[in-house]
Structures are given as structure tokens and as C-alpha cells.
Amino acid sequence: MPNDVSRRDFAKLAGLAALGTSSDAAAAKAEERPVTNDILRQFPHDFVWGTATSSYQIEGGAQADGRGPSIWDVFSHAQGNIEDGSNGDVACDHYHRYKDDVRLIKELGCKAYRFSIAWPRLFPDGDGRPNPKGLDFYNRLVDELLANGITPYATLYHWDLPQALQERVGGWRSADTAKAFADYSGYVAEHLTDRVKTVFTVNECGRFIPFGYGLGIDAPGLKLPQAEVNQARHHVALAHGLAVQAIRAKGRAGTRVGMAENITACVPAIDTPENIRAAEIATRELNAGFLNVILEGRYTDAFLAWAGKDAPRFTAEELKTIAAPVDFVGLNIYAPQAYVVASDRAPGFDVLPMPASFPHMSSPWLRIGPETAYWVPRLAAKIWNLKTVYITENGTSSDDQMTPDGKVHDLDRVMYLRNYLGQLQRATAEGVPVKGYFLWSLMDNFEWVFGYRQRFGIYHVDFDTQVRTPKLSASFYRHVIAKNALLV
Numbered sequence: 082m083p084n085d086v087s088r089r090d091f092a093k094l095a096g097l098a099a100l101g102t103s104s105d106a107a108a109a110k111a112e113e114r115p116v117t118n119d120i121l122r123q124f125p126h127d128f129v130w131g132t133a134t135s136s137y138q139i140e141g142g143a144q145a146d147g148r149g150p151s152i153w154d155v156f157s158h159a160q161g162n163i164e165d166g167s168n169g170d171v172a173c174d175h176y177h178r179y180k181d182d183v184r185l186i187k188e189l190g191c192k193a194y195r196f197s198i199a200w201p202r203l204f205p206d207g208d209g210r211p212n213p214k215g216l217d218f219y220n221r222l223v224d225e226l227l228a229n230g231i232t233p234y235a236t237l238y239h240w241d242l243p244q245a246l247q248e249r250v251g252g253w254r255s256a257d258t259a260k261a262f263a264d265y266s267g268y269v270a271e272h273l274t275d276r277v278k279t280v281f282t283v284n285e286c287g288r289f290i291p292f293g294y295g296l297g298i299d300a301p302g303l304k305l306p307q308a309e310v311n312q313a314r315h316h317v318a319l320a321h322g323l324a325v326q327a328i329r330a331k332g333r334a335g336t337r338v339g340m341a342e343n344i345t346a347c348v349p350a351i352d353t354p355e356n357i358r359a360a361e362i363a364t365r366e367l368n369a370g371f372l373n374v375i376l377e378g379r380y381t382d383a384f385l386a387w388a389g390k391d392a393p394r395f396t397a398e399e400l401k402t403i404a405a406p407v408d409f410v411g412l413n414i415y416a417p418q419a420y421v422v423a424s425d426r427a428p429g430f431d432v433l434p435m436p437a438s439f440p441h442m443s444s445p446w447l448r449i450g451p452e453t454a455y456w457v458p459r460l461a462a463k464i465w466n467l468k469t470v471y472i473t474e475n476g477t478s479s480d481d482q483m484t485p486d487g488k489v490h491d492l493d494r495v496m497y498l499r500n501y502l503g504q505l506q507r508a509t510a511e512g513v514p515v516k517g518y519f520l521w522s523l524m525d526n527f528e529w530v531f532g533y534r535q536r537f538g539i540y541h542v543d544f545d546t547q548v549r550t551p552k553l554s555a556s557f558y559r560h561v562i563a564k565n566a567l568l569v
């Protein structure tokens with residue numbers, strides 16, 4: 082008997098376990114009765130359940146079939162940049178194992194899969210002559226998904242910029258990269274939108290620009306002054322707008338396009354009408370540099386005043402391009418970033434300091450705030466009048482340990498998902514137009530600067546043998562998908 086459990090406690094626990102057996106039987110019986118919304122927390126009947134990954138994090142095959150180097154190849158190979166000294170040369174070897182991985186998605190019951198296309202596979206030099214073998218890989222992947230009843234959702238840029246563009250024009254420091262991105266996007270639209278109907282332009286501008294160009298902790302590892310960071314962000318917004326135009330011009334009818342952004346997640350500290358209004362203002366202002374300029378067609382006055390002499394340089398014509406209408410907005414939702422209260426000072430909100438004791442998951446940055454999955458889509462839909470929102474990423478790392486009999490009981494991830502999905506269901510039940518959810522991630526993969534130490538998958542990957550094993554969270558997710566609901 083464990084030391085810290087008294088005999089009486091133990092007897093109690095044993096009694097409860099017995100009770101559990103009979104209540105299981107009752108629950109099983111109840112399930113035979115027609116299910117009502119009182120006992121099941123249903124999602125909308127056409128809700129899209131998916132998982133997400135990205136090219137550099139899973140593919141490997143770094144030199145296969147003429148792929149050119151990306152900024153992440155160069156950055157991860159430079160000593161000292163990645164915590165465990167690793168890189169994405171092999172990663173999950175998905176480039177060669179994609180058929181097995183599609184089977185994993187199918188086993189979850191997912192009807193959708195969000196993956197990203199590696200730009201340097203298609204254009205090893207960034208622009209110019211395409212590499213048909215690179216495109217072939219995505220043709221094979223898309224066909225395999227469709228053959229298994231899984232709808233492909235493709236992201237065009239998940240951070241693996243062709244190194245050639247970094248060297249030639251300075252990457253996102255130059256508007257030339259935005260133009261090259263538009264050409265690449267048009268090429269993808271021309272060749273894949275007969276089968277890929279949903280395209281995301283850029284993933285998480287809000288991360289790769291400040292981290293890659295300001296703090297130097299993501300590729301390309303630059304530490305530029307704020308004015309140049311703001312300019313680089315402006316070029317990404319421009320790239321998004323130009324890509325939307327190129328996809329509309331070259332894509333098949335019915336192709337839908339939007340972005341997947343790590344929106345700065347604002348939550349009313351206490352849900353009073355004043356704080357809710359303040360959280361709306363904060364959502365708009367704290368996302369002024371990317372989402373808001375795309376969805377509103379202008380930089381807000383407060384943003385320009387705050388940036389001062391560091392504000393991006395832009396033309397009215399560029400703003401028009403940036404604001405090309407999108408079909409949906411994708412939101413990556415992890416941690417609450419700003420708990421907000423109303424303020425008399427313009428523009429009308431204060432962000433409360435985060436207590437050091439605020440709980441987090443195994444990644445210290447991943448604070449636990451399930452209500453983020455309710456407030457963020459609700460506020461975004463309200464202020465930008467959105468009709469279609471996808472949660473393009475949500476999930477957590479966990480210190481997953483495999484038991485000797487080969488199981489991963491990732492109870493913390495199940496706890497996280499159950500709570501976030503509960504709040505997301507609350508949003509859909511109130512009519513917030515969230516149409517789908519992509520769990521990050523299908524399987525453990527290369528977690529950028531943390532290498533392979535932070536595991537975000539619901540399938541465990543043994544990186545020595547490439548064996549994939551479903552974790553407890555995979556069973557949880559399969560159950561949710563099958564029921565299209567959370568049990569209460």
C-alpha cells in the first residue's frame with residue numbers, strides 16, 4: 082500500500098472503484114437511450130475535426146529529390162541554436178512514410194488534415210525554375226489523403242523559407258520575397274487546387290517575425306532594430322495579400338484562402354460588459370500589425386503612434402493588396418496572453434500583470450487558460466465580422482514517458498484538451514462561427530529551438546526506430562470525434 086494512503090482512505094478508494102463499475106454499466110445503458118444535448122455537449126453536425134503538422138517539423142528528406150536548403154536547415158545546423166543539437170534532416174521521415182502517417186490520421190477518425198508545403202522543395206532557389214519532383218511529393222500526399230477520405234488543408238508558409246532568398250534579398254526584409262511568395266503560391270494553386278480546396282497563406286507571422294528577425298531565436302536568427310522588424314512584418318502582410326490575389330487568379334473555382342495566425346489572445350480578466358468591450362479593443366490593437374491590417378485595410382492610429390519613428394513604411398496601394406478579402410480566418414490558440422480590464426485611458430484597456438504562479442503545461446510558455454478557446458474566436462468574430470473561423474492549431478507538449486509495456490498515459494494533455502474543447506464547444510453552442518479544429522500535433526516532431534525534447538504529438542514517435550504509438554490523448558480525441566461531442 083502506498084505510504085501516503087491510510088487504510089481507511091484505501092478502503093474508500095476501493096469502494097469508489099467498485100461504484101465505478103456499476104456506474105459504468107449505468108452509463109452504458111444510458112447510451113442506448115436517445116442522446117440529448119443535456120448529457121452530451123455536441124459540436125455542430127458539420128464540424129471539421131483534423132490534426133496539423135508542418136513540413137520542416139516532420140518531413141525529413143532534407144536533400145531528397147532536389148529540395149533546396151531552407152533557412153531552418155542553415156539555422157538548425159549552426160552550433161548552439163537548437164537545445165538538443167538536433168535538426169530536421171530526418172525528423173519523422175514523413176517524406177518516406179507519408180502513407181503510414183495518413184493511416185494514423187484515418188485511425189483517429191479525422192476527416193481533415195492540415196499540412197504545409199515546403200517552398201524549397203518546389204523552388205529550390207526560391208523562384209525561377211520549379212522542381213517537379215518536389216511537387217510530386219505533395220501530389221502523392223494529397224492523393225493518399227483523398228483516397229482515405231481525408232480532406233487536405235494546405236499551408237504555404239510554415240517558416241521554411243528558401244535559403245537562396247535569404248541570401249539574395251535578405252528574406253522578409255525585402256518586398257522581393259513577398260513577390261516570390263506570390264509566384265510560388267500561384268504555382269501551387271495552379272497544380273493542387275483541383276484537389277486542395279482550402280489554402281492557408283502564412284502560419285504565425287506573429288512568431289516568426291519577432292523571434293526570427295527581432296530576438297534571433299528562430300531562423301534566420303537576426304536581431305534587427307524594431308523599425309526593421311516592423312518592416313519585415315509589413316512584407317509578410319503584403320506577401321499574404323499578393324498570394325491571395327495569385328491564388329484567386331490561378332486556383333480552380335471554389336478554392337478558399339485565408340491565413341493561420343497566432344493571434345495575441347486577449348481574455349477579459351473578469352467577464353463584465355466593460356471588460357469584454359476592453360478585450361475587444363485589445364484584440365484589435367494587439368493584433369494591429371498583422372491580422373487587423375489584413376482584415377481592416379489599415380494600421381490603427383494607436384499602433385502607428387506606439388511604433389512612432391519605427392512604424393512600417395507603406396503605400397495606400399499596398400494596404401489595398403494586404404486587405405484582399407479572405408474566405409476564413411485561422412487562429413492558433415494555445416496560451417492566454419493578455420488578461421484585460423477596462424481603462425479610462427485611450428485606447429480603453431489595461432493588460433494585467435501575469436502572476437508568477439500562473440499554471441502552465443510542461444512548456445513554461447504554455448499557460449493554461451481554457452477560456453482562451455471561447456473568448457478568442459468570439460472576440461475575433463465580433464470585431465472583424467467573421468463568418469468562418471478555424472482553430473488551425475491547439476494542443477500541448479507533455480513530458481511523455483513510455484511505460485515498459487509501451488503505453489503513454491499523457492493525462493495532462495487529455496486534461497488540457499478536454500478543457501479547451503469544452504470552452505470551444507461553448508463558443509459554437511453560442512453561435513460563434515468556428516467551423517473546424519486542427520489538433521497540434523498528429524505526432525511528436527521537431528519543435529524548433531527545443532529540438533525533439535518537447536513532444537506535442539498525440540502519437541508518440543520513437544526517433545531511433547520511427548515507430549509511432551498512439552498516446553492516451555489519441556484515444557480521447559478519437560472518442561470526441563466519434564461522438565462529435567464532449568461527455569459532461
Ligand code: NOJ
Nearest residue numbers: 135284285474521528537
Ligand atoms: C505553433 C507553430 O505553428 C508550430 O510549428 C509549433 O510546433 C507549435 N506552435 C507548438 O509550439
